[in-house]
Amino acid sequence: MRRSLVIAVTLLAISFLFVGGPSLLFSPSTDSVAPDETEVSPSMTSLEESDSEFWRFLSPAERFQQRSPLNVIVRGDSDDILRMMTEEADGDWEEIEAVEAEYEDNETVLQEQEFLEEHDRHATGIEWGDAHGTTRYAYVDPGPDEDAYWTDESGQLEDGDYYGQRYHIRLYESPNSDDQWVAMQAHTEHFDWFTLRHRVDGVEAAQTKIEQDFMNHPQVDVEQDVRRVYLDNAGPSDANGWATVVDLTGMILLPAGVGLAAKRRARTASTGISRETDSEQVSDHTPDAIDDHLTDVDRRRIAAAYDRLEAGHIILLFTILAMFLGVRLGGVALERNAEFMTPHMIAALLYPVIALGIPVATYLIAGTLTRRLDAAIVAAGSLAVAIWLDYGLLGVDSLPVDVVLQRMLVVVALGLIAGGAAKRATRESRFNDMLIAGVVMWVVVLGGTLLGYF
Structure with missing residues (x-):
C-alpha cells in the first residue's frame, strides 16, 4: 500500500510538471477561454x-x-x-x-x-x-x-x-x-x-x-x-x-452560379524551415563534451537507469504515442478520403482506440515489465508527450482550466494502470489496488468528460 501511494504521488507530480504546469504558465488566456454563462x-x-x-x-x-x-x-x-x-x-x-x-x-x-x-x-x-x-x-x-x-x-x-x-x-x-x-x-x-x-x-x-x-x-x-x-x-x-x-453593395459581381455549399476540397500545407548550423556550436555539444561535464555520481546514476531499461519500456512508449496520434491523423485521413463516412461514423470507429485501446495495450505491455514505478512513469510520461505533440501539430497554445485538469487526471490514471500491471504488482493478485484505482479513475474521468463534467 505504501508503495502504491508513492507511485500515485509521483504520477501526480509528473502530470503537474509536464501537463498542468506548462499549460498554466505558458497559456496566458487559459482562464479566459471559458465562456460567460x-x-x-x-x-x-x-x-x-x-x-x-x-x-x-x-x-x-x-x-x-x-x-x-x-x-x-x-x-x-x-x-x-x-x-x-x-x-x-x-x-x-x-x-x-x-x-x-x-x-x-x-x-x-x-x-x-x-x-x-x-x-x-x-x-x-x-x-x-x-x-x-x-x-x-x-x-x-x-x-x-x-x-x-x-x-x-x-x-x-x-x-x-x-x-x-x-x-x-x-x-x-x-x-x-x-x-x-x-x-x-x-x-x-x-x-x-x-x-x-x-x-x-x-x-x-x-x-x-x-x-x-x-x-x-x-x-x-x-x-x-x-x-x-x-x-x-x-x-x-x-x-x-x-x-x-x-x-460589397457597390460591386459588379461575376455570375458564377448560385448556392450555399460548395464541394469541400481537402488541402494540405507544407512548411519549409531552413537552419544554419554553426560548426563550433555543434562541437560544443558532442558526446565527448557532455561527458566531460559529468561527475562520477552522474555516471553511476545513468548506468543504474540504463540497467533498469527494458525493451518493454520502449515498446510501451511508442505504442501509446502511435495510438494517440494515430487517432488524430486517422480522423483527418478518413475525413479527406472516405467521403461516404459521416463525422459520427468516424468518431464511432476511432474513439474506442482511445477509450479502450490505450489502457488495454498499456496493461498488456506493462505486464511484461518488472518494476511498478518504471512502468507507471513510462506510461504516464508517454501519454503526456503524446498530448503535447498533438497540441503542437494543431497549433493550440491556450487551454481552459477544466481541460488541463482532465488531461492531468488521464495521465495519472494510465500510469496507475501500468504500475498495477507490472510483475511486482501482480505477485499476489492481478487485481491489485493500484490497477483497480487506475481503471476506475480512467472510466470516471472519460465518462465525466463525455457527459460534460470536465
Whole structure:
C-alpha cells in the first residue's frame, strides 16, 4: 500500500510538471477561454441605413448568454456573399466571358477574371466549404413593425479539417431583406477526442483571415470598403470587442452560379524551415563534451537507469504515442478520403482506440515489465508527450482550466494502470489496488468528460 501511494504521488507530480504546469504558465488566456454563462439583458446593434438590429453575441440556447461574439459583418446581397466565399467559377466561363464582353472597358472586371485564374477560379482566395457544427442562436429584430426573435444560422462554412483544426464560420442573414447584411461569427477550433466535440481556440485569427480574404478581392477598396467597428463584445476567448465590416453593395459581381455549399476540397500545407548550423556550436555539444561535464555520481546514476531499461519500456512508449496520434491523423485521413463516412461514423470507429485501446495495450505491455514505478512513469510520461505533440501539430497554445485538469487526471490514471500491471504488482493478485484505482479513475474521468463534467 505504501508503495502504491508513492507511485500515485509521483504520477501526480509528473502530470503537474509536464501537463498542468506548462499549460498554466505558458497559456496566458487559459482562464479566459471559458465562456460567460451569465444571462444578461440584450444590447442591440444596428448598421447605417438599416432598420433591422442584432444582438452582438450568439447563444447555445434561446437565452441571452454571452457565448460567441459576432466579429464579421458583410454588407451586400446574401447570395452574392455566399457565392464569393463558397463557389468555384469552374464550368461557368462562358457566362463570365459574356460579362467581360459587356464590360470590356471595365478594368475592375478584367482584374477579377485574372484574380480567378490565379486562385483556382475562385471568387476569393479561400474556398470556404460547407461545415457541420452545433447550432447557435442569434437574436435579431427586423424593425419597428415586427417583434425580435431568435434564429439559427443561415449556413456554416469551414476551412481546414473537422477532425484536426479548422476555421469555422456561422452566418446569419438580415431578417429584413432590404437591409442587405450578413453577420458572421468566426473562430478557430480543434476537435477534442476526449469530449468528441470541438474546442474553440480563439476568434481573432479567424476574423483576420476572413478580413484578409475579402481585402484580397480585386473589387474591394481596402480603404473605403473594409473597416472595423467597436461592438463592445470582448471577453469570451480572445475577443477584443471589434468587428470587421466589409461593404460589397457597390460591386459588379461575376455570375458564377448560385448556392450555399460548395464541394469541400481537402488541402494540405507544407512548411519549409531552413537552419544554419554553426560548426563550433555543434562541437560544443558532442558526446565527448557532455561527458566531460559529468561527475562520477552522474555516471553511476545513468548506468543504474540504463540497467533498469527494458525493451518493454520502449515498446510501451511508442505504442501509446502511435495510438494517440494515430487517432488524430486517422480522423483527418478518413475525413479527406472516405467521403461516404459521416463525422459520427468516424468518431464511432476511432474513439474506442482511445477509450479502450490505450489502457488495454498499456496493461498488456506493462505486464511484461518488472518494476511498478518504471512502468507507471513510462506510461504516464508517454501519454503526456503524446498530448503535447498533438497540441503542437494543431497549433493550440491556450487551454481552459477544466481541460488541463482532465488531461492531468488521464495521465495519472494510465500510469496507475501500468504500475498495477507490472510483475511486482501482480505477485499476489492481478487485481491489485493500484490497477483497480487506475481503471476506475480512467472510466470516471472519460465518462465525466463525455457527459460534460470536465
